[in-house]
Amino acid sequence: MRLHEIAHARAGDKDTTSDITVIAYRAEDFELLRREVTAERVREHFADIVRGEVQRFELPRLHALKFVLHNTLDGVTRSLDLDIHGKSLSSSLLELDVSETSQQMAAMMQQFADAGGIRPTGPTMTVDDPFFRYDRPAEFGVHSETIRVPMRDGSYLLCDLLRPAGANEPVEGAFPGLVYDFNAYSARMVFAGGAAPYVERGYVALVPSVRGAGDSPGHVEPFGVQEQEDGYDLVEWLAAQPFCTGRVGMQGISYGGHNTILTAVNRPPHLVAIIPVQALSDWYENTIYHGGIYNARIRDWQQATAPDTLESYARHPLHDDFWRERSVKHRYDRLTLPMLDIGGWLDQYRQAMVENFQACEANTWMVAGPWEHGMVPGQTEDIGFAGYLAWWDLWLADRPSPLPGSKVTSYEMPGHGWRQFDTWPPAESGITQWFPAADGNLGSGAGQAGIAEFEQDGGKLVFSTVATEGVVITGGLEAALRAGVTGADGNIAVVLDDVDEDGAAVRVSQGWLKMSHRDGHDRIAAVEPDALYDITIPIWPTHHRIVAGHTLRLTVSSEDHPQIDTERLPGRIRVELGVGTMIRARTLPDSIV
Template sequence: MHLTRLASLAAAFLIALAQPCVAEQVDSGVPGMIFDHDVPITMTDGLNLRANIYRPEKSGQYPVLMLMGPYGKDTSMADAPAYKASWAKLIAKYPGLCKKSSCRYIRFEAPDPERWVANGYIVIHADVRGAGASPGVLDPFSPRETEDYATLITWAAHQPWSSGKVGLLGTSFQAINQYQVATLKPEGLAAILPWEGAFDQYREIGYYGGILNVAWEFWWGHQVVPNQNGNAETPLIDSINGGKDTGAPLSPELLKQNRVDPVEAFEKHPFDDDYYRQRTPDGSHITVPMLVVANWTDWSTAGYLAADSKQKWLRIQTGDHLTPFYSEEALALQKRFFDHFLKGANNGWEKEPRVAVQVRRPDGATWRYASAWPLPLTRPERWYLDASTSSMSPATAPAAPAEKSYPGLGDGLTFTSAPFEEETEFTGPISVRLWVSSSTSDMDIFAAVRLIDPQGRDVTFIGNSDPNVPLGLGYLRVSHRAVELGKSTEYSAFHPHLASESMTPGQLYPVDMEFIEPTSIVIPKGYRLALTVQGKDFGYGRNADIVHANDYALPDEHNSGLFFAAHPNRAPALYGGTNTVATGAEHESYLLLPRIPSRN
């Protein structure tokens, strides 16, 4: 990450030493908890960010848990329009949640400070620059924002009530920026716990396989811009004092000048250039102890694999993005981790298995523990495609040459296995190698790995942001097919995304799909696998024949996961041609699966 580390952090250090804690102390309504509201903390350029500080009433020095986000440190999940559905889901799953806390201070994707203060921690929740009560330009994940975070950490480490050790905790946005700030190694940072956060700003956020992800337009317009500092029209209510918590009103013109729309920025940067490199951490600089929590659907193991931390742990879970974070099991895990690294507790954490994964089955999931990721003994297994029969199998003998075509914006092709003759597990990274051609000079490929039950129905799973997802989703814009061998692995090819290379219409090209997430499934006897290849977003419509994860009502059309590609850069004249997949002989196309040997 290209930031001016030494000068900025030296300045932050001096600020941290010199600046007192000036706050409006509010009656927290929680016995034993002091609440300092809207504390101004000066950044290296002189601008004050605002933070809420929750700390034990009993005097002493305590470790600090910190997070910094754009969603409003004073915005109640129960009342904000963008979060009401999430709150309803959370309370439905954990009806006793608000019996163990007043729930007054729970914020979107943030820890409940009451549960931590009672355990001898201080919690600091800051509004990022340009959001909520913090003025300035709102520019998500920018170097300026990361430098601010480092300054906040240094400041917290030097306060009289601080033990000098700071840990970072939060999900999504508040996990992504943990990776970023950890590269700066600010004084006081002792451990991080990024819960379901992306690592690679190009491949996991801006572009999937070189295809622009416009799903962020909804996030930006519905969750971030309403909380922009100076937005007098915000529907969000300050849950502490009432009214608005977005500072002095600004004109619409100034508001627009004070924010950097990420999707507009992505459009200006179609390749993995300095814009993304400034926002994607250098894993070799991440050495702090870390517990990474990933999800089988959307947001991956990339941060764990890239980090150079000697003390790092990985958990990969199934389920939605929000509710598991607030479970009693999760809270106990988080506390054991931070008690060990922030309090020095001899609680056996160092003996915790380095890797824990929830292995999925059609009817649930069970935890498995291992020493490494990918799991030891994983065996890559090729399932070869046959265009003549629309089938796939692990046969070693190459099939006869065949080709099959489909409209670029249609439903594509599906290759289906025979019913499995015995229970079989695949857990780990997946990839797809295809030989393709198009009638145009470019094509987009969307791949979905699916599980089919004996009745021919899709078996879906609860995903990060979608209650019905397949086993895996892959993407590639064929003009981005170049591969960097030095960064590729046996399981996945690394695409540098540095330039566009047009296709010659009618010519076959070998391409390797990008799958951001690994997968996990134990396939029962009689079930089948399917691979769907098409030129548009994959999703389940209202009339899909599925065994779905819950009673979620499907819309007429629906894309799976956090990715959505419909956009002007998907011109039908270019991406709506006739596409072809070739199989067999010298054009072997296959699905690569991570086979886990039977332990019987």
């Protein structure tokens, strides 16, 4: 989509300076303009003629952006150019490409704002716990300004600074600080709405844009050393301001959640506590390579957010130092701050949520809801604002506020309500095993033995069992297979479904593995055609009840688009059925729950 489809433009000049104003036809497209038409992109668009700085000024009431292009024209009285005033530059800028993916992301942001979700409201959670009902009245207005926060290398990040206000001016005094949603989505205005309720209750909030986004100079390089150092510098800058007490927390969702937990392992001295929502444990494993197989759905995000990574990530198919610096798993000993670990059982980071909790259980409380990836407000059983405020009041403001009633608050899928446990998996859970057999049965004991095969190009194996008693899967699952491939390498996808009496299926969980990664993602293990190997495939954790009468269905194939690329490798996958092939899960009997 071209810019002229959603906006018009006018150009002016003064000596060697050109200015271009871009005006959205519709108010609802202004956020898309803010995201896509940055000063950096305008300078790149006019790289052949712009010799100076490009400045961007926002005119939200007009739904417009004004760009000042310094040292661009040759001077209207000294030039022989046909367009000495640069009037055609506005038409040229309207040819700027605005990607469909970015438009969809902006639409999501707008939907989030329209739903009131960007400004958290009361929770809709049906759990009986004072932590999730905590509240206190607002005391202040909000004063907002866009500022440049200096970084250690002499560059800066554009940030919105929100301070408690009275009569439209910041009030005197020092307040606890929050670094809020440090991400690459060029939507500070949207995320600032989420920070505002804290500011109204006596916090100062900094809403930053990473390098290369939201007019912060540079280019987007997600979660690398530079971005982690910038997170550290943001915390320390805010702590040093006279209007801050020096006690700072950090909070964010998805991209902002990743940066929150990565900043924490770098240990800024004034960072006191964190709330990572839908946050990573390892960028390679959680997001880019599922079981060593490229995640098909992530490319649109890469193209829209960090297009350079389409090449750089492909150059690192193994888990090497490039990925280790974007991981917290090998640095858990440095993650010692109080952490409210929030995710969803339908979210792609639920494995990371559980890993982070289990590695840091002493200082972590986990909340796992019935949520998909993305903004939690507006989804069922919304956590709202209450728990977040209780957390910050306790750790940053020294106010008497509660912690969650249990270390783990988890929603039992699908639709069975909240449960609270002292640990995860629950201490009272045990191991249940299901054995696929040659007759298609998925039994509690080893069934009919044999070798089952399927073509990697579209083939599959299916096994099932009807639950005579209800069972609740609580936590980690894995598939232990004795398997091989007739070709040079093989992809295996394992999918578990809960099928009701009418045949309607709900996915329970899934896992994947490239056979040459069976000994780890940091090296290639040789694959001999027709040889059988003992392979363990981690399956994402869940909290799911299989009710009596439902069917548990296991599908083994080489395809699970869009979770993994459909590579259609040559050869057949061969699985030896019997004692060596099974699904293992931590479970609770239905009667205990």
